[in-house]
Each structure stands twice: as structure tokens, then as C-alpha cells.
Amino acid sequence: MEAKKGMQIKVACVGLREHFWYHVSFSARRKGENERRFFAELRYDPYFHELFVETCTILEEPLCRFRSSCAFCPDDSGILHPSDVEFACGKEGHEKEFFHE
Template identity: 45%
Template sequence: MGSLVSRLMATCVQEEKELEEKEEEVEEEDEKEEEEEEEEEDPQPYVPSRPLPSEEVRDGYSIREAHAALDYYNANHTGAEYELVKPLMAACVFLKRRMWYHVSLLARRKGQTTAPPIEYFFAELREGASDSFIVEACTMIENPQSCSGNKCSLCPTRYEIVHPSEEELLCGKEGDVKDFLRLRNLSPLPFTCPVTVPEIEIVVEK
């Protein structure tokens, strides 16, 4: 009798062990399927494998954005045109399949007999066709300190880009941040390199 009980107990233990192993296999398969579904639903953001561009190339982008912004401003302020002194900073994000840019720059009035004061400008641009920019806004900020508290969800605080009020932004409102896809920024430092400005198609939308 004792031998029979021992065999029955051993059989039960073996069956329980096999059942546990099957349950573990099912759990592992379920976890694997969940991981695959998560990867399909939420793909990892694209991270470029190539290194960051040189300062000269990086600042070339900033110059193009700044000139596009000033061309837009001058087209809407005939008789009070400004010329670029230098770009300062630029931030960018993808929003709804388009690249958006916020740019800060310094400029001065054209054609003055005496040295004109240097003014601070903020510009908002988005990508256009064939490597062009569509300028949505270019605003002179006469007193940057008075606007230093204005919020923008696009621009990192450390970039110190001064903005007009949030209501004036097309991209950068508090509710936009959930839809942003951020890339490694092309302008992590202020403008430094005197480079030749490449030709660029400017699209002015009124």
C-alpha cells in the first residue's frame, strides 16, 4: 500500500510540474505577443546613425532660417526693412508630419546713415517643398526681458529663445507637446561660424 501511495504521489507531482511548465510556456508566449504588438503600435523614434554636423554646417542651417524669416518680415514692412546681424538659436520638432522651427536672431535697419540699434527677432517657420521654408511669423521683440516669461512647449528653456505670447504661436502651445517628435537638434549652440549663405526659395504666405 505504501508503495502504491508513493507512486501515486510521484505521479501527481509530475503532473503538477508538467502543468506548471505548460502554464509558463503559455505566459511566455503571451508576453512575447504583447511585446510584438507594443513594438508595432509604438515604434521607436528614428535616431540618425550619422554624427552631428559640423559647426559650419549647423550654423548654415541657422543662417538660412534667419534670412527666410527676415525676407518675410521685410515683405510685410516695406520701407522699414532689416538686415541680419546674426542668428542666435534654433529649435525644431516634428508635429503632424511636418518639421517646425523656432528661431531667434539679431537684425538692424537697412540703409541708415548712423549705426542703427540692433533688434531682437523671433520667427516661426515650417518646412516647405524642395528644402524651402514657409515662414508663419517673424516678430520684432522690442523688450525681450518683458517676454522672458512667455511659455513655449517646443523650445528647451536652456535655449533662451524669447517668444511672443503663446496665443500667437501656431506650434508650441501646451497641448501640442503630446504630438511632438523631437530630434537631435541641429543648433545646440549659438551661431559662431561666418559661412556663405546658400540660395533658398522663400515662400511668403499672407
């Protein structure tokens, strides 16, 4: 897969339970194929200094059915989110435990 030239990658980050969580929205395509939109959730563990991919999901058309915010991504982030089942951080109630550095 290759990233679309000129495509912005949209990212939001928050701390939760001693880890840093990232929600990422991006588009990519295989050569000769149509572009597809993705949602990825990453978790950085500062103890092990490792970044883990918790989920990476293709968002199928129509994109209007996906919401553009969660408990930590602002409404104007433009990050499209799959259902709550498909990501771990940013669900309702998590905001009480968030920290920022």
C-alpha cells in the same frame, strides 16, 4: 536689415503633424539704426519640400517680459517667445504629438 556680426542665431526644431517646426531668435538692424530682437516661426513641409515663414515678430523692449521656452524649446534655449497668439506650434498640449527624426 542686416544680421549683427558675431550674433548667434538660436534655433529649436520639432516635428508636429507631419511638418517640421522651427523657432528662431535673432537680432538685426538697418544701417544706422539700433539693433532689434526678432522671433520667427518656420514650418517645413516635406511633401512640397518648402519652408514657410509662419510668423516673424519684432520683440519690443523690455525683453524681460518674453518667456524663453515653449512646449518644445528647452528652458535654456535662449529663444524669446511672444504671446501664444503670435505663434502656432509649441503651445501647451502639443508635446503629446511631437516626433523627432
